[in-house]
Amino acid sequence: MKRLAFLLLCLCFPLAWAGGTAAPKIDIGKGGQCVEETQWMRKNHMNVLKHQRDEVVHKGTREEKHSLKNCIECHASTKDNSVTARADSFCVACHANQAVKIDCFECHSNKRKSAWMQGTGK
Numbered sequence: 455m456k457r458l459a460f461l462l463l464c465l466c467f468p469l470a471w472a473g474g475t476a477a478p479k480i481d482i483g484k485g486g487q488c489v490e491e492t493q494w495m496r497k498n499h500m501n502v503l504k505h506q507r508d509e510v511v512h513k514g515t516r517e518e519k520h521s522l523k524n525c526i527e528c529h530a531s532t533k534d535n536s537v538t539a540r541a542d543s544f545c546v547a548c549h550a551n552q553a554v555k556i557d558c559f560e561c562h563s564n565k566r567k568s569a570w571m572q573g574t575g576k
């Protein structure tokens with residue numbers, strides 16, 4: 455009995471440790487391949503978005519690849535078409551963990567286009 459408890463402790467400890475330090479649970483969405491390398495995007499997505507916004511708003515040049523709509527087409531959950539609806543939704547999962555607050559979706563749709571075209575989203 456003692457031996458079993460010891461064995462369980464050895465087996466479970468590394469699992470608990472991995473769970474505690476691993477990245478938050480994220481619903482990646484549709485899948486495919488990101489517009490840039492994943493590791494790089496993890497660190498730089500905010501700059502990509504800010505740059506894209508400046509290009510569109512100040513210079514009037516629009517490139518679909520880095521548009522916010524394009525991100526949402528892929529990253530909205532396949533369950534509810536949203537990037538913000540649940541705790542593991544793509545655009546909120548990491549931010550909650552890091553205490554980052556973004557206001558983007560007060561103006562921009564948080565839903566995949568096909569969803570708001572059907573009138574199910576905003």
Ligand code: HEC
Nearest residue numbers: 482485486487488489492495496499502520521524525528
């Ligand atoms: C064609 C689909 C697609 C598009 C468009 C896309 N992504 Fe991605 N993105 C992915 C996939 C799939 C992954 C996960 C890759 C992996 O886990 O290896 C990913 C990963 C990421 C990550 C890192 C997630 C993590 O687990 O660390 C961030 C951040 C990100 N994307 C942001 C964006 C932003 C911002 C945009 C728009 C500028 C965007 N993506 C556009 C498919 C896409």
Ligand code: HEC
Nearest residue numbers: 503504506507510511520521522523556557558560561562
């Ligand atoms: C007060 C409303 C408002 C807020 C808040 C806001 N935006 Fe925008 N954003 C706009 C408007 C209006 C445009 C220009 C619309 C267009 O031409 O597509 C725009 C354009 C953009 C574009 C370029 C167009 C596109 O679809 O790629 C990006 C990228 C963008 N915003 C990202 C963001 C991000 C990221 C945030 C949050 C940090 C944010 N915005 C917050 C109103 C807002």
Ligand code: HEC
Nearest residue numbers: 480496499500503525529537544545548549552554556558
């Ligand atoms: C893999 C985790 C992760 C995912 C997924 C993610 N973010 Fe972030 N985001 C972060 C982190 C971490 C920061 C803070 C970085 C810092 O403080 O330098 C951040 C910061 C930002 C900022 C800048 C906030 C500020 O105050 O300057 C914006 C804008 C942003 N993210 C937008 C998005 C959008 C839109 C999505 C969904 C398409 C998204 N993020 C998905 C981790 C993530």
